[in-house]
Amino acid sequence: MSIVRKLSLMPLILLLLTLGCSEESAEKEEGKASVSGVITDFYEEKGQVLIDNEEDNGNKSGPILISLHTNAELIIEGEIVAAPLDDTLVGRSADVWTGGVIAKSYPPQTKALKMVIH
Incomplete structure (x- = not known):
């Protein structure tokens, strides 16, 4: 096979690799929530909620501050809302999907890409 033919296949290979990676990241986003637990506090000045994070086995892994990504x-309760986080959410359970970056502070902080309040 000539070099020209091999090079002409390169864009097709790159396209297929890109599509495969994008499907994987979409699956990760829709998979298991990064943070799950009860909202225990609301900080109005930063628009953050404090969630007492629970692991799958029911153990608490500690509190984490969550703010919403832009x-x-x-x-x-099953409806997409445009309202910001507020103190009416305290005491409710939440599942949060994040971008994976968590600030090493106490308590740790991260931004939610998706938050489901029950």
């Missing part, structure tokens, strides 16, 4: 999807 393009975050907030779902309350």
Whole structure:
């Protein structure tokens, strides 16, 4: 096979690799929530909620501060809402999907890409 033919296949290979990676990241976003637990506090000045994070086995892994990413999807009782986080959410359970970056502070902080309030 000539070099020209091999090079002409390169864009097709790159396209297929890109599509495969994008499907994987979409699956990760829709998979298991990064943070799950009860909202225990609301900090109005930063628009953050404090969630007492629980692991799958029911153990608590400690509190984590969550704020909404600018393009975050907030779902309350099955409906997508455009309202910001507020103190009416305290005491409710939440599942949060994040971008994976968590600030090493106490308590740790991260931004939600998707938050479902029950």
